[in-house]
Structures are given as C-alpha cells and as structure tokens.
Amino acid sequence: MRQWIKVACFVAAASLLAGLLVYGGVTATYRLADALSLSPALKNLVPLVAIGVLWFIASRSMKYVQRRAEHRSVTSDKDEERRQAWLQIRAKGKKRYVWRTGGMGWGLSVFAIFAPVMLIFGARTDQLSKTEIVGTIIFSLLVWMVAGYFFGLSMWKTSDKKYR
Numbered sequence: 055m056r057q058w059i060k061v062a063c064f065v066a067a068a069s070l071l072a073g074l075l076v077y078g079g080v081t082a083t084y085r086l087a088d089a090l091s092l093s094p095a096l097k098n099l100v101p102l103v104a105i106g107v108l109w110f111i112a113s114r115s116m117k118y119v120q121r122r123a124e125h126r127s128v129t130s131d132k133d134e135e136r137r138q139a140w141l142q143i144r145a146k147g148k149k150r151y152v153w154r155t156g157g158m159g160w161g162l163s164v165f166a167i168f169a170p171v172m173l174i175f176g177a178r179t180d181q182l183s184k185t186e187i188v189g190t191i192i193f194s195l196l197v198w199m200v201a202g203y204f205f206g207l208s209m210w211k212t213s214d215k216k217y218r
Contacts, residue, residue, distance in 0.1 A: 069164045073171070079104060120212075140217040148210055156206015157199050165198035 080101040087097040143151055169191050173182070182190075 073168050137217045152206035156202040160205045161199040161202020169194045
C-alpha cells in the first residue's frame with residue numbers, strides 16, 4: 055500500500071512540475087510572439103506548435119528508453135505475475151481501463167491540480183467574473199479529461215504490447 059502512495063505522490067508532483075513547465079513555456083512563447091509582432095492568429099499557434107514539438111521529442115525519447123529497457127529485461131516470476139494481472143485487467147475491457155486509468159485517474163488528478171493553479175496564476179488584467187471562472191473550470195476539465203483519455207489509451211497499447 056505504501057508503494058502505491060509513493061507512486062501517487064510522485065505522479066502528482068511530476069504532473070504539477072510538467073504543468074508548470076508547460077505554463078511557463080506557453081507564457082514565454084506568447085511573449086516571443088509579441089516581440090516578433092505576429093498577427094493574433096499566428097500568436098495563438100506559436101504555443102501549440104512549441105508544445106507539439108516538445109511532445110514529439112519527449113515521445114521519441116521515451117520510446118528509445120523503453121526499447122533499451124526491453125532489451126535489458128530478463129523474464130522472471132514477477133514478469134509472469136504482471137502478465138497475469140494484465141490479462142485480468144484486459145479481460146475487463148479496453149474502454150473501462152482507458153477511462154479509469156486515463157480519464158479518471160490521470161485526467162481528474164491533473165485537473166484538480168491545475169484548475170486552481172490556472173485561476174490563481176493565469177494571465178488576466180482584472181478580477182475574474184463568476185462566468186469566467188466557471189468557463190475556465192469547464193474548459194480545463196474537458197481538456198484534461200480528453201488528454202487523460204489519450205494517456206489511458208497509450209497506457210493500454212503499451213501494456214498490451216508488453217504483456218501479450
């Protein structure tokens with residue numbers, strides 16, 4: 055049980071750090087776009103492109119690390135136990151796993167961390183109205199749930215490939 059708590063704390067801390075880095079990066083790209091006097095349409099695309107490039111680099115790096123780890127791994131009893139556990143999870147269904155692991159597990163956790171952070175530290179010029187707060191929360195929930203869905207889907211594919 056303690057191991058799961060440690061893992062949950064690590065995931066929460068890593069998600070918070072990653073989110074703060076993304077937020078700082080987006081803010082920096084907006085400042086860069088302002089300095090370059092880009093049009094509003096291009097100004098809004100600059101952070102999206104930057105995040106896309108970083109996501110691509112991170113995913114390629116993670117695949118490289120994963121391949122290296124697979125070549126070094128040795129089958130053991132623990133691997134068989136994990137494979138059996140995965141087969142039980144797999145039997146319950148892909149949709150359930152993706153939503154529970156990704157949407158509910160990761161998406162809601164990150165939303166709970168970043169909705170208040172964005173409301174407190176987000177760029178604004180005056181006091182936020184209740185409508186803006188509710189809109190920000192709904193939009194944030196939607197974004198993190200969709201991102202969580204894709205996270206769960208990638209976890210499903212990775213686990214399915216590993217334990218099949």
